[in-house]
Amino acid sequence: xKPAWRLVSALTVLAVxxxxxxxxxxxxxxxxxxxxxxxxxxxxxxCTGGQLRYPRNIVGHGPVIVASRRTRCVITVLVTNRxxxxxxxxxxxxxxxxxxxxxxxxxTNATGTAEQGRAARFSLDKDLPAGHTYRFPIRxxxxxxxCDQAYVWIKGFPTITLTSLGITHHRAARDTFxxxxxxPSPGCHA
Numbered sequence: 001x002k003p004a005w006r007l008v009s010a011l012t013v014l015a016v017x018x019x020x021x022x023x024x025x026x027x028x029x030x031x032x033x034x035x036x037x038x039x040x041x042x043x044x045x046x047c048t049g050g051q052l053r054y055p056r057n058i059v060g061h062g063p064v065i066v067a068s069r070r071t072r073c074v075i076t077v078l079v080t081n082r083x084x085x086x087x088x089x090x091x092x093x094x095x096x097x098x099x100x101x102x103x104x105x106x107x108t109n110a111t112g113t114a115e116q117g118r119a120a121r122f123s124l125d126k127d128l129p130a131g132h133t134y135r136f137p138i139r140x141x142x143x144x145x146x147c148d149q150a151y152v153w154i155k156g157f158p159t160i161t162l163t164s165l166g167i168t169h170h171r172a173a174r175d176t177f178x179x180x181x182x183x184p185s186p187g188c189h190a
């Protein structure tokens with residue numbers, strides 16, 4: 001009976017150690033990802049052919065893009081890794097800026113689409129070392145087939161997909177993408 005008891009005891013210790021190691025791995029990965037921030041550059045968005053409005057009645061809200069047929073904007077996104085480990089930035093997603101969305105603006109530098117074409121996907125494929133910042137542009141332009149006669153707000157724009165210690169995490173920006181159309185759009189009559 002003693003050899004069987006020793007085997008059970010050894011397997012129990014091994015199982016507890018393995019469970020502890022897996023828990024530590026998951027916690028470390030999550031804590032690393034928690035120290036990655038996503039935000040727009042302070043000057044973003046930079047627009048031509050449209051206006052920016054800064055609503056005073058919405059706390060913590062950024063500018064609203066007032067889009068017309070000539071509107072072109074660049075939003076520079078900053079991803080900062082304040083953790084002690086390198087993370088891998090896989091992609092970014094901008095909701096409602098894909099080729100099949102009805103929004104008045106669309107992404108012009110997306111590398112693909114997601115969610116049945118409604119979201120624009122931007123491939124990043126970049127290792128971001130601890131203490132570093134990576135910046136990338138999201139370019140948007142007027143979409144003739146779109147129609148936004150009311151304000152559209154997309155909170156947490158964009159969302160970054162990253163991996164830390166082999167585990168995938170999603171981090172939304174602290175910023176809100178806001179747009180309203182100025183004047184008529186052909187898409188509103190389709």
